[in-house]
Amino acid sequence: MASLSAQTLLCIALTVVICLIGGVDGSLEGGQREFDYFALSLQWPGTICHGTRHCCSSNACCRGADSPTEFTIHGLWPDYNDGTWPSCCAQVQFDVKEISTLLDALEKYWPSLYCGQSSTCYSGRGLFWAHEWEKHGTCSFPVFRDEYSYFLTTLNVYFRYNVTKILNEAGYIPSNSKRYPLGGIVSAIENSFQATPEVICSKDAVEEIRLCFYKDFKPRNCLASKTSCPKYVSFPAYVSLGRNESETDGSWISEDEAL
Numbered sequence: 001m002a003s004l005s006a007q008t009l010l011c012i013a014l015t016v017v018i019c020l021i022g023g024v025d026g027s028l029e030g031g032q033r034e035f036d037y038f039a040l041s042l043q044w045p046g047t048i049c050h051g052t053r054h055c056c057s058s059n060a061c062c063r064g065a066d067s068p069t070e071f072t073i074h075g076l077w078p079d080y081n082d083g084t085w086p087s088c089c090a091q092v093q094f095d096v097k098e099i100s101t102l103l104d105a106l107e108k109y110w111p112s113l114y115c116g117q118s119s120t121c122y123s124g125r126g127l128f129w130a131h132e133w134e135k136h137g138t139c140s141f142p143v144f145r146d147e148y149s150y151f152l153t154t155l156n157v158y159f160r161y162n163v164t165k166i167l168n169e170a171g172y173i174p175s176n177s178k179r180y181p182l183g184g185i186v187s188a189i190e191n192s193f194q195a196t197p198e199v200i201c202s203k204d205a206v207e208e209i210r211l212c213f214y215k216d217f218k219p220r221n222c223l224a225s226k227t228s229c230p231k232y233v234s235f236p237a238y239v240s241l242g243r244n245e246s247e248t249d250g251s252w253i254s255e256d257e258a259l
C-alpha cells in the first residue's frame with residue numbers, strides 16, 4: 001500500500017474541514033443568522049498613531065504631512081442586537097481587483113493605521129480591507145452581495161456624517177493637553193446624527209466612535225454598553241511620526257518585521 005505523504009494527508013484534512021464549514025444552504029456560512037443592524041466604526045488616528053513604534057509603507061500613520069487628521073473608517077460591521085456579531089459568513093476571498101476604482105478613496109479614508117498584515121477568513125493574512133470584507137462584509141448579506149457595493153456604500157455613508165467636523169464645530173478640538181467630558185462628545189454627535197453613538201477609548205483617549213444604522217442606513221442608537229471611556233477623555237492631536245530622518249533614524253523597518 002502506498003503510504004500517503006504528510007502533505008497529502010494535510011490536504012485531505014483541509015478539504016474535509018472546508019466542506020464542513022462550507023455552505024449548508026447558500027447565504028450564510030456556519031448557520032449564522034442574518035444580522036440586525038450596522039455599526040460604522042471610525043478610528044481616531046491621533047490616538048492610534050501615538051502607539052506606532054515602527055513605520056512601514058502600509059501604515060497611514062507614517063505618511064508624515066499626508067497622514068490622516070480626521071476620523072478614518074475601521075469598518076462597517078453587521079451586528080446582532082444581543083451584542084454579538086456574525087463573522088466570516090461566505091466562503092469568498094477578498095479580491096483587490098474588484099475595488100480597483102475605489103483604491104484612491106480607500107487609501108485616504110479607510111487606510112490601515114498599523115504595520116503588519118491582518119487576519120482573514122479564507123486568504124491567510126492580507127490587507128486590512130481583506131480582513132474587513134471577509135470577516136464582516138460577507139455577513140452583510142442580503143444588503144450587500146458583493147465586495148464592490150460593500151466598500152462603495154461604506155465610503156458614501158462615511159461621507160454623509162463627518163464626525164471630525166461635528167466634534168470640531170462643537171468645540172472638541174484635538175489637543176494633547178486638554179480633557180473633554182465624554183458626555184459632551186456623545187451629545188454633540190447625538191445632536192447632529194440624531195442617534196446615540198458608541199465611544200471606545202484606549203486608556204483615557206478616544207480611539208473609536210461608532211455610528212449605528214438600520215439596514216436601510218437610517219441612524220439608530222448603538223447598543224447601550226458599558227463604555228471603555230472615563231468621564232473625561234483626551235482627544236489627542238496627531239503627532240508626525242515619519243519623514244523626519246533625524247527622528248526616525250533606525251525606526252523604519254520592513255513590513256515583514258513590523259508586528
Ligand SMILES: *[C@@H]1O[C@H](CO)[C@@H](O)[C@H](O)[C@H]1NC(C)=O
Nearest residue numbers: 070158159162164165166168
Ligand atoms: C470633514 O470635515 C473637515 C473639516 O472639519 C474637512 O477638513 C474634511 O475634509 C471633511 N472630511 C470629509 C471626508 O468630507
Ligand SMILES: *[C@@H]1O[C@H](CO)[C@@H](O)[C@H](O)[C@H]1NC(C)=O
Nearest residue numbers: 240241242243244245246247
Ligand atoms: C524633525 O526633527 C528635528 C530635530 O529633532 C525637528 O527640529 C524638526 O521640527 C522635525 N521636523 C518635523 C517635520 O517633525
